[in-house]
Amino acid sequence: MYKDKFVSAIVVAAGKGTRMGSEIPKQYISIGGKTILDTTLYKFEKSNEIDEIILIVNKEDLDYVRSEMADDYKKITCVKAGGSTRTESVYEGIKAVSGDCGIVLIHDGVRPFISYNLILNCVEGAYNYKACIPAVDVMDTVKEIAEDSFVNRTFDRTSIKAVQTPQAFEYELIMNCYYNAVTEDAAFTDDSSIVEYYGYRVKVIEGLTRNIKITTPQDLRIAEIFASLY
Numbered sequence: 382m383y384k385d386k387f388v389s390a391i392v393v394a395a396g397k398g399t400r401m402g403s404e405i406p407k408q409y410i411s412i413g414g415k416t417i418l419d420t421t422l423y424k425f426e427k428s429n430e431i432d433e434i435i436l437i438v439n440k441e442d443l444d445y446v447r448s449e450m451a452d453d454y455k456k457i458t459c460v461k462a463g464g465s466t467r468t469e470s471v472y473e474g475i476k477a478v479s480g481d482c483g484i485v486l487i488h489d490g491v492r493p494f495i496s497y498n499l500i501l502n503c504v505e506g507a508y509n510y511k512a513c514i515p516a517v518d519v520m521d522t523v524k525e526i527a528e529d530s531f532v533n534r535t536f537d538r539t540s541i542k543a544v545q546t547p548q549a550f551e552y553e554l555i556m557n558c559y560y561n562a563v564t565e566d567a568a569f570t571d572d573s574s575i576v577e578y579y580g581y582r583v584k585v586i587e588g589l590t591r592n593i594k595i596t597t598p599q600d601l602r603i604a605e606i607f608a609s610l611y
């Protein structure tokens with residue numbers, strides 16, 4: 382609980398890992414003796430603020446996860462199949478949270494290096510502002526490139542941030558936004574974009590550089606090092 386609010390964490394792990402190109406989906410690859418997904422789940426299991434975990438996985442992994450993984454986590458209340466996009470998978474999670482849920486955290490199952498402090502800060506942000514996301518500075522210069530591969534424009538980097546998860550929201554706000562968004566044609570790449578799309582303000586807090594999304598084989602090598610540190 383955070384103050385008077387029941388807090389649900391939705392961990393989405395129903396992706397195929399196309400960019401990783403591994404034989405098994407990347408969330409089941411072991412780093413430092415534990416799968417990436419287990420490392421992520423452990424953080425939410427041990428966080429003081431989290432009351433329940435909703436785990437979203439591929440339909441074909443449901444039996445394995447329910448029988449071999451879910452029992453290790455007392456806070457997992459539901460393991461459910463995701464959809465063909467991240468947005469669909471998240472929506473399955475939102476529909477599965479407990480009735481008394483007040484705050485929802487949505488986290489990528491492949492961001493295992495999240496800290497307890499970041500979880501707390503995101504929950505606190507959702508409590509205070511209804512919508513809160515973590516972000517870090519961008520180290521490269523960011524440009525918009527036209528279809529002909531010539532530069533259109535260069536952004537002012539002081540106002541550009543790279544956004545992470547967990548993204549945290551008041552339950553009613555995120556439920557209403559997702560309920561409407563699933564019928565939209567737009568492709569949303571994070572949860573905040575959906576909330577922004579419906580005109581709500583989203584508070585940005587300091588993220589964590591180690592909270593990487595393991596996406597490519599190179600990320601996996603970095604993750605091996607991080608696993609021995611965090």
Ligand SMILES: Nc1ccn([C@@H]2O[C@H](COP(=O)(O)OP(=O)(O)OP(=O)(O)O)[C@@H](O)[C@H]2O)c(=O)n1
Pocket residue numbers: 393394395396397398399400401408437463464465466467468470471488489490491492594595596
């Ligand atoms: N249909 C989907 C797609 C993605 N995800 C989850 O969303 C997170 C971020 O997605 P990404 O890193 O893109 O994972 P994949 O979709 O597996 O990777 P790729 O895009 O390379 O196929 C991951 O934890 C992934 O499992 C999901 O639950 N359902």
Ligand SMILES: C[C@](O)(CO)[C@H](O)COP(=O)(O)O
Pocket residue numbers: 467489544545546570571572594
């Ligand atoms: C939600 C996210 O992790 C925020 O940075 C990101 O947008 C997910 O993108 P992906 O292409 O689904 O990995």
